[in-house]
Amino acid sequence: MIQEKTLPRRDxxxxxxxxxxxxxxxxxxxxxGAYAAFETPAEMPRRGGRIRVASVSSSTxxxxxxAKAALSTDYARxxxxxxxxxxxxxxxxxxPALAEEIHxxxxxxxxxxxxxxxxxxxxxxxxxxDVVYSLLRHxxxxxxxxxxxxxxxxxxxxxxxxxxxxxxxxxxxxxxxxILADAHFLIVPDGTTDFRTAVxxxxxxxxxxxxxxxxxxxxxxxxxxPNKPYLDEIELVGIADESARVNALLSGDVQLINAINPRSxxxxxxxxxxxxxxxxxxxxTDLIMRRDMMPSGHPDFVLAMKYLLNRELTCKALFRxxxxxxxxxxxxxSNRYFLSGLPQRPYDPERAKFLLKKAGLSGVRLVVYAxxxxxxxxxxxxxxxxxxxxxxxxxxxxxxxxxxxxSNHWMKHPLGFGNINPRPTADxxxxxxxxxxxxxxxxxxxxxxFDQLLVAARGEADEGxxxxxxxxxxxxxxxxxxxxxxxxxxxxxxxxxxxxxxxxIPIGGLMGYSFADNVWLDA
Amino acid sequence: xxxxxxxxxxIAVLTLLLVSAAVFSITSILPGxxxxxxxxxxxxxxMVAALRAQMGLDQPAYLRYLHWLGGLLTxxxxxxxxNNTPVADLISMRLPKSLLLAxxxxxxxxxxxxxxxxxxxxxxxxxxxxxxxxxxxxxIAVPEFLVATVAVLIxxxxxxxxxxxSYVPETPGIGPFVRAYAxxxxxxSFVIIAQMARMTRAAVxxxxxxxxxxxxILKGASPARIVLRHALPNAAGPIVNAVAxxxxxxxxxxxxxxxIFNYPGIAxxxxxxxxxxxxxxxxxxxxxxxxxxxxxxxxxxxxAIVSSPKLRxx
Numbered sequence: 001m002i003q004e005k006t007l008p009r010r011d012x013x014x015x016x017x018x019x020x021x022x023x024x025x026x027x028x029x030x031x032x033g034a035y036a037a038f039e040t041p042a043e044m045p046r047r048g049g050r051i052r053v054a055s056v057s058s059s060t061x062x063x064x065x066x067a068k069a070a071l072s073t074d075y076a077r078x079x080x081x082x083x084x085x086x087x088x089x090x091x092x093x094x095x096p097a098l099a100e101e102i103h104x105x106x107x108x109x110x111x112x113x114x115x116x117x118x119x120x121x122x123x124x125x126x127x128x129x130d131v132v133y134s135l136l137r138h139x140x141x142x143x144x145x146x147x148x149x150x151x152x153x154x155x156x157x158x159x160x161x162x163x164x165x166x167x168x169x170x171x172x173x174x175x176x177x178x179i180l181a182d183a184h185f186l187i188v189p190d191g192t193t194d195f196r197t198a199v200x201x202x203x204x205x206x207x208x209x210x211x212x213x214x215x216x217x218x219x220x221x222x223x224x225x226p227n228k229p230y231l232d233e234i235e236l237v238g239i240a241d242e243s244a245r246v247n248a249l250l251s252g253d254v255q256l257i258n259a260i261n262p263r264s265x266x267x268x269x270x271x272x273x274x275x276x277x278x279x280x281x282x283x284x285t286d287l288i289m290r291r292d293m294m295p296s297g298h299p300d301f302v303l304a305m306k307y308l309l310n311r312e313l314t315c316k317a318l319f320r321x322x323x324x325x326x327x328x329x330x331x332x333x334s335n336r337y338f339l340s341g342l343p344q345r346p347y348d349p350e351r352a353k354f355l356l357k358k359a360g361l362s363g364v365r366l367v368v369y370a371x372x373x374x375x376x377x378x379x380x381x382x383x384x385x386x387x388x389x390x391x392x393x394x395x396x397x398x399x400x401x402x403x404x405x406x407s408n409h410w411m412k413h414p415l416g417f418g419n420i421n422p423r424p425t426a427d428x429x430x431x432x433x434x435x436x437x438x439x440x441x442x443x444x445x446x447x448x449x450f451d452q453l454l455v456a457a458r459g460e461a462d463e464g465x466x467x468x469x470x471x472x473x474x475x476x477x478x479x480x481x482x483x484x485x486x487x488x489x490x491x492x493x494x495x496x497x498x499x500x501x502x503x504x505i506p507i508g509g510l511m512g513y514s515f516a517d518n519v520w521l522d523a
Numbered sequence: 524x525x526x527x528x529x530x531x532x533x534i535a536v537l538t539l540l541l542v543s544a545a546v547f548s549i550t551s552i553l554p555g556x557x558x559x560x561x562x563x564x565x566x567x568x569x570m571v572a573a574l575r576a577q578m579g580l581d582q583p584a585y586l587r588y589l590h591w592l593g594g595l596l597t598x599x600x601x602x603x604x605x606n607n608t609p610v611a612d613l614i615s616m617r618l619p620k621s622l623l624l625a626x627x628x629x630x631x632x633x634x635x636x637x638x639x640x641x642x643x644x645x646x647x648x649x650x651x652x653x654x655x656x657x658x659x660x661x662x663i664a665v666p667e668f669l670v671a672t673v674a675v676l677i678x679x680x681x682x683x684x685x686x687x688x689s690y691v692p693e694t695p696g697i698g699p700f701v702r703a704y705a706x707x708x709x710x711x712s713f714v715i716i717a718q719m720a721r722m723t724r725a726a727v728x729x730x731x732x733x734x735x736x737x738x739x740i741l742k743g744a745s746p747a748r749i750v751l752r753h754a755l756p757n758a759a760g761p762i763v764n765a766v767a768x769x770x771x772x773x774x775x776x777x778x779x780x781x782x783i784f785n786y787p788g789i790a791x792x793x794x795x796x797x798x799x800x801x802x803x804x805x806x807x808x809x810x811x812x813x814x815x816x817x818x819x820x821x822x823x824x825x826x827a828i829v830s831s832p833k834l835r836x837x
């Protein structure tokens with residue numbers, strides 16, 4: 001919970017929602033130890049049992065270092081072993097975790113009061129120095145943190161009391177609690193440089209970690225959430241092959257898997273003992289039209305391509321309906337800043353033909369790059385190729401391997417596909433993928449008005465105005481941005497029905513990677 | 524014979540050196556490096572540069588190669604770039620598992636293949652010969668991923684007899700071992716049994732058409748004695764070579780089986796190494812496969828010399 005000492009009560013409440021933190025948990029936070037289980041299950045959880053969970057990938061690059069986490073298996077492993085200052089609930093609001101209270105002044109100076117009596121797995125109590133170390137190590141280039149560009153916002157992080165940490169940002173950002181819920185910012189003990197094992201404050205202790213093979217966590221009896229976790233042991237493995245993963249679930253070798261293909265759903269639901277969990281997420285695969293190359297830099301060409309995207313067909317044929325039609329802007333309908341009034345761009349080949357003619361590009365030969373690395377892009381490219389052929393546009397699909405796609409092809413061709421994982425907040429998504437100088441500004445789109453709105457929205461205290469600003473930004477991307485987003489792809493997990501307490505947190509599969517904290521095994 | 528073997532070993536060492544240079548230069552041509560692979564989609568130029576310096580990738584390629592070679596000669600294959608643990612540790616975790624799987628598959632398939640080969644040769648042209656020939660040809664034709672997938676669907680998903688995943692069982696004993704290894708061993712055996720059986724049959728048939736066999740028949744030796752005592756020792760050379768080639772495949776070529784059954788063997792370690800551009804690990808795996816191949820071929824040659832009455836006396 002966030003309290004705004006300098007503002008009157010009404011503003012406090014507004015601030016709460018603005019900063020992405022539910023006010024509802026307020027009461028229970030006062031009494032230490034009485035942690036509000038915001039996903040309180042309807043039935044009494046059962047203690048004990050062991051499960052095996054299979055995620056999509058596992059290689060020698062597996063890590064126990066939160067800064068280096070790269071894949072869903074890493075996030076799931078880390079959330080099993082470590083805790084963060086905040087954590088997401090099922091509506092993607094950042095709830096306090098190791099932080100007991102978060103106060104801010106002007107959204108630029110943040111004071112975090114830590115939960116008392118929290119212990120690391122080795123018995124060492126959690127102190128503010130651990131938090132300072134865990135946050136500041138991302139700024140050190142030698143850490144090779146995936147979050148360096150985000151952590152550079154932390155101007156100063158220092159111990160400000162016996163149980164308190166202060167974060168001074170370089171500029172106002174109301175989303176700090178959500179940023180801190182990211183798996184990269186999980187808390188490690190002060191001075192940790194060796195990550196061959198994990199010493200965290202999370203629900204499970206690291207019993208075995210073999211990169212590329214498995215991770216075994218055993219129940220942490222001193223976990224800071226009372227009565228949690230429920231299972232005795234969790235084994236996390238990676239099975240790269242999708243059909244092998246589904247087979248392992250159906251044969252009873254594993255109890256939970258993620259990232260199943262929509263085509264496998266019938267196999268899972270045909271079994272009386274298994275179920276599928278759909279999570280509507282902000283994950284998307286987008287058509288990138290580079291602004292700095294031709295013909296993709298021509299605004300009419302960009303618009304024509306957006307009209308050529310057959311969203312209905314993509315949703316139905318490619319994802320069997322397990323997707324949400326998108327509108328060339330990256331905020332999914334589930335986000336509270338979603339601009340609902342924006343008219344849906346239809347599939348309109350005639351309009352596309354007209355625009356291309358207007359731009360004098362009717363006879364142009366196009367090559368679009370697609371790869372299995374960007375989920376669904378190869379099929380999307382084929383659909384686009386068919387639509388293009390209908391209006392006499394000659395388009396070739398260049399399918400390239402996953403290996404090295406991100407470093408050698410992504411954002412390097414006039415036309416290609418990208419894939420953007422769900423981000424917890426609109427600000428994070430816009431800052432990393434759409435701001436003029438963003439590292440992953442996929443189309444090289446530069447819009448001064450957008451950049452100004454983005455910075456202004458970070459510090460905006462008025463929730464109504466903030467929503468308005470995010471709406472304007474979505475409109476800008478929809479109309480002028482250099483990417484086309486056909487659909488938001490749903491995340492599909494499958495599990496054995498004996499596994500209870502499972503749900504969805506739309507930041508990722510495996511219950512937003514934090515299944516370990518929530519599930520139990522029915523007898 | 525000692526001179527022959529010594530010369531073979533010398534050539535083997537030279538081959539290893541050439542292979543390591545070839546693997547190193549080919550992987551250098553691959554687009555991207557370990558730093559880019561580690562950072563993936565989130566790479567920015569500054570982060571890549573920092574990580575490159577940390578991994579020592581900013582040095583010229585020939586220096587990195589010499590450095591690696593120097594390390595190997597002093598018994599240190601280096602640090603894995605992907606997760607910063609010693610390559611020796613990673614290999615020592617996986618290699619015994621691969622050897623166990625390969626050993627089990629060999630122990631099952633070699634006797635079966637030899638039996639099939641000898642039987643079909645002895646009764647060539649008979650109904651049994653045609654049936655087994657059809658079966659072995661069919662086994663060669665069916666790709667192993669299909670065998671593995673169908674086996675999983677039947678024995679794990681439908682019947683629940685066996686595990687769809689194959690891990691080294693934690694509880695010792697025959698039961699768990701069979702449960703974990705039955706399907707991978709079956710799949711691996713499928714391909715190599717067929718190949719070895721075909722080679723055995725061909726080699727034995729070839730010997731049976733020789734004049735000395737005719738002599739043995741005229742002397743009144745029993746068919747079993749003719750094959751086992753007279754033909755087989757002379758056919759041993761080609762058979763042992765076929766067995767050696769098939770067995771060398773078990774170590775490095777088991778990648779499909781490792782993928783489908785999620786078996787933590789050394790082939791998938793090498794695939795990881797390629798994906799992560801993890802040069803030291805990749806080199807180490809390549810050296811191991813190459814060594815295994817050379818040793819098996821060498822053993823096959825020695826065995827052929829020792830077993831063949833003609834060569835032995837020379």
